[in-house]
Amino acid sequence: MREPVDLRRQRILAAVQARGTARVRDLADELQVSVVTVRRDVEELTREGRLRRGHGVVRSTLPAQEVPAKSTADGDRVAVVVPERHSYLTETLHGARTVLEEAGVRLALHIAPQAAGAERPLVERALADGARGLLLAPRWNTLAAEEADHGWLSALEVPTVLMERRPRRGSTPHVLDSVCSDHWYGAHLAVEHLVELGHRRIVFATRDDSPTARTLRSALAEIAGAHPLVEEWAWALSTPESGPEGPYSADETAELPVLLRKTGATAVVLHGDVDALMIVQRLAGDAVRVPRDCSVVAYDDVVAGLATPPLTAVSPPRAEVGRVAAELLLERLREGRGHAARRVELLPRLMVRGSTQRVAVEEPGPETP
Known part of the structure; x- marks a missing residue:
């Protein structure tokens, strides 16, 4: 699914402001688009006065002391685990990434294959690699698959936020933070x-x-x-x-x-x-x-x-779910344990287009004399 232009440019701006300077080729690799596409975006952001171009590099227009302060340590890493081939969560992932990059937090993405229990080994690997927080969206094709994950999810010892997932009431991972659409x-x-x-x-x-x-x-x-x-x-x-x-x-x-x-x-x-x-x-x-x-x-x-x-x-609000989830996770990383869990719900919108119309009312035929 092609990423909206405005969202991509926001991500470019966030990445450059977080680092001060970035190479065009590195940005293209991170966003998984062509160098030409990034150059066009950079040109537009430069015309708006939001970036400065150099030879193969891009610089923030903010003075060094005004570059947004990193809210966590440089070594922090957050792991994000989402299902493969899940276009719905693509924008959610982008929303989370923008927030984490602005905070100077490294994001490690893990794609879970279409198999029951695929998320657990990925989470274990991420924790072994030093992840200090988790953003998770397990596939959970069935209720049985969801319940099979309850034990290890509730035993996690790092801040964890579920995205578009909410364990059933009274289950052991019910106490995890979650951000969902209503x-x-x-x-x-x-x-x-x-x-x-x-x-x-x-x-x-x-x-x-x-x-x-x-x-x-x-x-x-x-x-x-x-x-x-x-x-x-x-x-x-x-x-x-x-x-x-x-x-x-x-x-x-x-x-x-x-x-x-x-x-x-x-x-x-x-x-x-x-x-x-x-x-x-x-x-x-x-x-x-x-x-x-x-x-x-x-x-x-x-x-x-x-x-x-x-x-x-x-x-x-797919992108907003990702942004709010990432902000909540960053807050947990700063605060540590001991705070009440949050279950955040964001409201969808209705986009009215051409596939709905008022029911046609049949006109009565002429009366027979």
Whole structure:
């Protein structure tokens, strides 16, 4: 997933201000972009007076005494462990990295493969390498996988913050710091938007293979079930491979066009973005027009705006989750032990685009004389 230009330039600025001087090639390697891209960004930041260019190097415009003070020692290192091929967490990682670089803290990134328990050996390796703090986002495809990690997570002896992960209440790692999006509120935004447009029958097609997916499914069911204006709703897997928990009923694994016809639904909420784009394509192949025949709200907003039509989407604050998590971890590194754990929730936003519209009201035909 291509990083937004503004975010990349913020990271360049933070890296240079933290060090005073940086080589263009080093910045390109760190950001995993071309040297040409970094040069263009540096030129723009130079025009804005925020950087100074040299031959192959970039310098901060702040005097040495004004360069932001490092909040922790130069030798500090923080390990970040995230799942492989997880585009949702990419922006979260960038948000955390920006904060850590501004503080002068080295970040060691570890990518966990798609296997149960893959995070634990990576964490052990990071601690052996000298990591003094951890930012973690375990994959947790199933509840069993989550529970299997509870023991070693609760035994960690360094400051640890979970990102977009919240262990169940009363479990041993319940006391860990965590920063999450409020996915209940995101579900609320999606349902209220559709109800305000006159939709009374809604299908929810979501994944069921992560803490976010499970929270979202539960929230949608709760909100729709209690809403006085929702006449009927149904839930189904967005794709067959997105539900490792099972077993599921026939309706819960039905093709979406079939379920829409069965329920008479005029709207659908889809999680996540890639599944949403593929389902919209499938609907078009079944002569279901979006939004004329069916309004669509995606959940994640990673690539929803690139669809045709662009999809209305619930957008969790991914980068902000990373920033807040990193700030909380830095605070823990400064304070040490003895402070009450924090469970921070950040509110998503609804991005209204072209895939939702008001339900068409059929005009009465002419009266027969």
